[in-house]
Amino acid sequence: MNTLVALCAVGAEKILGNEIKLLGYKLESNAPGRVSFYGDDDALFKTNLCLRTSDRVYLQMAKYHAEDFDELFDGVYNVEWQDFFRKDVHVVVDKVRSYKSRLNSEHSVQGMVQKAIYKKLGEKWHMSTMPETGSESDVRVYIDQDEVLILLDLSGLPLHKRGYRTDGGIAPLRETLAASMLQMMMWRRKTPLHDPFCGSGTIAIEAALYAHNVAPGFGRRFALENLPIYNKSRADEIRRAEAEKIRTDVECRITGSDIDNAAVERARLNAEHACVMAGRALQSIGSDAKIERPDFVQADFAELSAPYDTGLLLCNPPYGERLGDEEEAAKLYKNMSCLFTNFPGWEIGVITSHDQFQESLGRHASLLKDLKAGNLETRFYMYSQNLGSKSQGGHSKTSGASNRNSTNAGKSFADRKPYGEKKSYGDRNKGRRAEFNKNKKREY
Numbered sequence: 413m414n415t416l417v418a419l420c421a422v423g424a425e426k427i428l429g430n431e432i433k434l435l436g437y438k439l440e441s442n443a444p445g446r447v448s449f450y451g452d453d454d455a456l457f458k459t460n461l462c463l464r465t466s467d468r469v470y471l472q473m474a475k476y477h478a479e480d481f482d483e484l485f486d487g488v489y490n491v492e493w494q495d496f497f498r499k500d501v502h503v504v505v506d507k508v509r510s511y512k513s514r515l516n517s518e519h520s521v522q523g524m525v526q527k528a529i530y531k532k533l534g535e536k537w538h539m540s541t542m543p544e545t546g547s548e549s550d551v552r553v554y555i556d557q558d559e560v561l562i563l564l565d566l567s568g569l570p571l572h573k574r575g576y577r578t579d580g581g582i583a584p585l586r587e588t589l590a591a592s593m594l595q596m597m598m599w600r601r602k603t604p605l606h607d608p609f610c611g612s613g614t615i616a617i618e619a620a621l622y623a624h625n626v627a628p629g630f631g632r633r634f635a636l637e638n639l640p641i642y643n644k645s646r647a648d649e650i651r652r653a654e655a656e657k658i659r660t661d662v663e664c665r666i667t668g669s670d671i672d673n674a675a676v677e678r679a680r681l682n683a684e685h686a687c688v689m690a691g692r693a694l695q696s697i698g699s700d701a702k703i704e705r706p707d708f709v710q711a712d713f714a715e716l717s718a719p720y721d722t723g724l725l726l727c728n729p730p731y732g733e734r735l736g737d738e739e740e741a742a743k744l745y746k747n748m749s750c751l752f753t754n755f756p757g758w759e760i761g762v763i764t765s766h767d768q769f770q771e772s773l774g775r776h777a778s779l780l781k782d783l784k785a786g787n788l789e790t791r792f793y794m795y796s797q798n799l800g801s802k803s804q805g806g807h808s809k810t811s812g813a814s815n816r817n818s819t820n821a822g823k824s825f826a827d828r829k830p831y832g833e834k835k836s837y838g839d840r841n842k843g844r845r846a847e848f849n850k851n852k853k854r855e856y
Contacts, residue, residue, distance in 0.1 A: 415472040416455060417563055419446050420465050422784040423792075424592040428465045431595075435462060443556070445784070448472070456636055457647045460567055461629040461654060464591035464622065467570050467785075470552060470563035471496075478560045479514045481524050487560055488528035494536040496564060496639055500546030503529050506565070510555040525553055525562070547638040568635030575631030576686035577612055579678050584611060585728045585763070587628070589785050590618040593792060596781060597724055597761045601664050604723035608713035608751065610668030613679025615726050616706040617686045623664045624690065624703040627654045631689035655693040660701040665720070669711040679708045714747060718755040725751060726761045738766070745772035752795070760795040769793060 416437075420428040422445040429439050432449050435458060440448040451459065459469045473496075476487040497503070505525045508518040515521055529551070530542055550565035572588040593615070599605060601623035607615045621628055630651070636642050670676050683706050690703045729748065731741050751760060752775065762769070765788060770776050777793035784790070 413450050413452065414455060415440060415448060415475075416451050416459065416566075417446050417448050417470045417472055417561070418459065418463060418466040419468040419470075421445070421467070421586075421589055421592060423782050424465055424589075424596075427592050427595045428463070431463055431465055432459070435459065453643065454646065454650060456566055456641070457634070457643075458650050458654075460571065460634045460636065461650065462627045463571065464618070464628050465588050465595065467572055467586075467588050468565060468567045469571070471566055472561065473551075473564050474560070474562040476560055477558055478555070479558050481515065481520070484515060484521065484524055484560060485528045488525050488562060489532050491529075491532070491562065493529050493532050496641055497533065497549060498546055498638075498640060499537055499539070500543050501533075502544040502546060502548045503542075504548055504550050506550040506552060508553045508555070511557065513555040513558045515555050515558070515560075521553055521555070525551065547635075549635065549639070566634060566636040566639075568633065568638075571629065573632065574628050574686070574689075576617065576689055577614065577682045578685060579612065579681070585614045586785050587614055587618055589763070589783065589790075590615045590728075591622065591628070592783070593726060593761055593763060594619055594622060596792065597726060597759060597794060599724050599726075601662055604665040604720045605667070606716075606723065606725055607668040607727050608670075608711075608716060608725060609727045609729045610670045610679045610708055611675050611728065613668055613682045613706065613708060615728070616666050616668040616679070616708070617683050619666050619726075620664065620683070620703065620706050621686060621690070623659075623662060623666065625657045625659045626686075626690045626693070626703065627657075630654075630693045631686075651693070652697055655697045658690060658694055658703065660694070660699075660703055664704055665723075666704075666706040668706060668708045669713070669716065670708075671710070671712045673710045676708045676710045679706075683708070714750050716751075716754060718758060722757045722759075723755070724759045724761065725755055728763050731764050731766045738768075741766050742768065742772040745769055746774065749774055762793045762795075763790050764793075765790045 418428055418432065425442045425445070425447055428447050429442060432439060432447060435455075437449045437451045437455055437459075440450060442448065456471065459466070463469070473491045474487050478484040478487055503526060505522040508521045510516045510518060510521065533542065534540060552563045552565065554561040554563070572586040574587050577584070577587070599619065605616070605619050610616060637644075637647075668679055670679070687703055687705050694701055729744060745766065748762075763783070766772070769791070770793065775795065778796040779794040781792040781794070782789070783792055
């Protein structure tokens with residue numbers, strides 16, 4: 413049995429832990445931004461392939477107490493590193509994190525850990541110097557109150573790099589963070605979902621992969637594949653087993669829109685790449701079925717209205733690099749209040765790094781969650797609406813919302829014509845769409 417450590421956004425540990433348990437593995441412990449668990453040899457590959465909310469997966473190589481560099485060196489040296497590396501390996505101690513520990517010089521710890529690894533390998537392989545001509549293998553060190561954790565990276569590129577997003581635009585949302593947001597909102601495939609600031613399409617694409625049970629790692633490789641412990645035949649079996657789980661018999665209503673037409677085209681292209689990735693996985697098991705593409709259209713969020721009684725609006729509105737100064741951001745967020753009027757009965761989730769979002773919007777969230785991915789600190793605002801009842805946060809019910817009809821509604825994204833030949837979910841549900849849009853004269 414192996415002990416593994418999966419990293420995630422700080423604040424998403426519970427979501428990641430639930431994912432790990434659903435894969436059949438037992439949790440050991442968690443800390444800010446990471447979850448430790450037990451897994452068999454299959455877990456080394458399967459977690460990299462299947463976890464949606466994890467940014468990296470590591471194999472725990474050692475865990476011990478060290479108060480000085482001699483103890484640090486000995487603990488690293490005692491690991492049988494020759495079983496995990498090839499003779500041309502280039503070992504990099506990529507990061508050191510020290511908290512309330514005597515060993516607090518990150519640079520010195522890096523040097524000592526690499527020295528201990530190379531000394532062990534040199535003695536085992538009878539080599540005075542390491543050629544370092546092969547693939548790079550990363551080792552990470554955590555020291556928490558003198559307890560040392562030595563980890564070997566199994567992922568390589570961060571797992572949010574799924575492989576389908578060739579152009580993320582300016583300051584894109586991480587795929588793993590989008591997946592975490594979907595889980596926090598407890599979204600299900602039968603629920604309509606729309607992102608009114610779709611950007612590169614990340615939220616809608618992650619929702620589509622989740623709805624169709626597509627493992628997020630199908631389109632990429634992992635660092636594990638460069639290690640001698642990698643079992644290719646078993647990994648191929650796991651890939652096929654996960655491909656068998658892909659659902660092509662479900663109908664989803666996943667859409668996105670953006671005022672920037674270039675963003676819409678970018679989202680469409682990324683969605684196509686993601687769906688092609690899923691298609692190749694299906695082909696590997698002899699199936700020519702395809703999964704449904706999300707629909708993306710060009711539209712100002714203020715022009716939209718709900719084509720269904722209930723659903724989920726989930727978005728990452730522009731801020732900072734994507735928008736400009738704080739005054740401009742505050743104006744945008746104030747205008748976003750129309751979404752509560754135009755989408756009565758819908759759940760709404762908004763992630764932003766703007767501190768005054770609620771004040772600008774004029775509404776307080778039902779639930780707040782601080783999330784930190786990398787160096788970006790954000791807050792996830794979750795709003796629950798019930799038509800005809802008081803809104804969350806002490807605000808009164810939306811004026812006239814329960815009597816709003818299609819004559820005064822904004823433009824419905826279900827009414828718009830999608831790209832390609834595929835029919836939009838609005839076309840598949842004409843009766844309900846007509847209820848909201850029967851008086852509209854313009855077709856989109």
